Amino acid sequence: MKSLTRYKTFNTPRKRDYINITREVREVVKESAVKEGLAFVSAMHITAGIYVNDAESGLIQDIDEWLEKLAPYANYRHHRTGETNGDAHLKSLLVHNQTILPITNGDLDLGPWQQVYYAEFDGCRPKRVIIKVIGE
Amino acid sequence: MKSLTRYKTFNTPRKRDYINITREVREVVKESAVKEGLAFVSAMHITAGIYVNDAESGLIQDIDEWLEKLAPYANYRHHRTGETNGDAHLKSLLVHNQTILPITNGDLDLGPWQQVYYAEFDGCRPKRVIIKVIGE
């Protein structure tokens, strides 16, 4: 079994942001030389997420508004600790902090519109993503 | 490490539908001859999902109504592209596009009520699911 682990750091200028990281993940897959396996991608912070969906700017704004509706910025118990990012924790739970991508014939085996996104919900500071490839 | 990849195509007669695919996944596991490992199951489209839950018809209707409540059919920015399926993208994010199933002793290692579902949110056309088994 081969494996390769890489870490990427994102520091978004906005509190909430959505970054297409498909190319970065693909590069790690190529570097790993894994032909058949899985690529695991996860935010290492609990106020960010990873999801697979469309690279269409209107939809990305729809997703952002929808997340704010279901997990709004508000006054949470968590804020008694001095934090103000309770909503970011809930948004992270909603989109999930991680995804798995299949690798076939040495490349990501995605459908025609599937793109991998890093979803930042509490940005303006450096945050890490782990990409781990396993397979053969 | 062994691996096996299979693709299934679904073309549901309804726009939204929920199809129990546990048997199909189990057959791929058997075909792979993997005794210990993981089965990855993912929709390859961004308006469908995969989830694990109960094969009870009342609950399936509950899930459908609940998804429509949290991610309703409405007029989204995404529709400026000519699409009308913004809700299907959001529903896909909610249930998640993928799942992992454990394989032990050559079979899916599921709890007594766990069933794997393909959730279609924008049907009436052929859409693919990937099943990839890895292990030994």
Added chain:
Amino acid sequence: MKSLTRYKTFNTPRKRDYINITREVREVVKESAVKEGLAFVSAMHITAGIYVNDAESGLIQDIDEWLEKLAPYANYRHHRTGETNGDAHLKSLLVHNQTILPITNGDLDLGPWQQVYYAEFDGCRPKRVIIKVIGE
């Protein structure tokens, strides 16, 4: 490829409860002697979930209230079967029934605040969680 599978049983005194299982997962990883790989953790029941987030008591209460808001205890079609736990099925779908954790250098490779939680939504009875480690 190495693999190790362990099952844990939880029987929470409360209907809804959130249990930090990071230590239990870490122990299985150590026992497996896997240096590079993935740890799969899943509830084996369809009224419980696994998620990764913060071990902060205020936030855990926020999460519980938020789940009750989005997937409330109510009268569901599922209850025609005699069950009363329709909300627990929906809450399980929301937080997801499973997670994957990366293993690097023989230990869980988590960010500074990432903790693994077993989320019980229909407790007061024994329920199982599967932990399966694969890697090398």
